[in-house]
Amino acid sequence: MTQHDRHRTTRRAALRAAGALALGGAxxxxxxxxxxxxxxxxxxxARKAAMQEAIRQVVGEAKVTEGKVTVDIPPxxxxxxxxxxxxxxxxxxxxAEHVKAIHVFNEKNPQPNVxxxxxxxxxxxxxxxxxxxxxxSQTIHAIAELSDxxxxxxxxxxxxxxxxCLEDLI
Numbered sequence: 001m002t003q004h005d006r007h008r009t010t011r012r013a014a015l016r017a018a019g020a021l022a023l024g025g026a027x028x029x030x031x032x033x034x035x036x037x038x039x040x041x042x043x044x045x046a047r048k049a050a051m052q053e054a055i056r057q058v059v060g061e062a063k064v065t066e067g068k069v070t071v072d073i074p075p076x077x078x079x080x081x082x083x084x085x086x087x088x089x090x091x092x093x094x095x096a097e098h099v100k101a102i103h104v105f106n107e108k109n110p111q112p113n114v115x116x117x118x119x120x121x122x123x124x125x126x127x128x129x130x131x132x133x134x135x136x137s138q139t140i141h142a143i144a145e146l147s148d149x150x151x152x153x154x155x156x157x158x159x160x161x162x163x164x165c166l167e168d169l170i
Contacts (some may be wrong), residue, residue: 044108050103050110055143058103058116059151064143069154071104071142080134080164085114089126089144089152093119099126101145107138114140121147133164 039120055064068096072086091161104114114132134140137159144152 047108047110047112051107051141054105054112055103055141058143058145062149062151064151064153066153069102069142069144071140071154071156073140073156073158075157076159077134077161079162080136080160082131083134083158083160084129085132085140086127086129087142087144087154091126091144091146093121093124093126095121096147098123098147099144100147102126102128103143103145104132105141105143106132106134107141108136109134109138132156134158134160135163136160 015047018159059142068090070090071089073083077083085104087102087104089099091097093099099119100121102117104116105112106114109164115130119126132140139155139157141153141155146152
């Protein structure tokens with residue numbers, strides 16, 4: 001056996017070992033995937049429940065009607081650290097009929113309340129623009145409380161390619 005043959009054998013052995021490792025890694029990944037999916041689904045369900053509870057703390061048992069609220073957020077955002085978000089509520093903003101508060105919630109961040117804003121008739125317009133942090137692709141929900149005690153909502157989906165808020169609260 002020449003030195004050239006020894007290298008060829010070594011290369012073949014290395015390729016066989018790499019193939020075995022690749023197949024072994026795939027088997028490990030396949031066995032871990034269902035558990036990871038269950039954990040992920042459980043976390044998502046818990047966060048949606050937390051968002052529903054946060055909304056319930058704001059509106060109580062009142063009915064929330066969809067409409068009058070427009071959430072303007074880019075449909076695709078590269079970086080979740082600074083996402084532009086505008087909420088506009090259709091209201092004349094008079095003393096008799098105005099928006100008292102705007103509340104914004106999210107589905108997947110560690111904290112479901114993004115912000116709450118109190119307004120009065122002297123605000124002139126029921127509109128707010130800001131930047132928010134988002135952990136993952138999700139739907140942003142806004143709820144407006146009107147002076148007559150009614151609650152109105154609107155929502156918008158957003159896809160985040162690089163998330164923020166990656167730390168979980170303990």
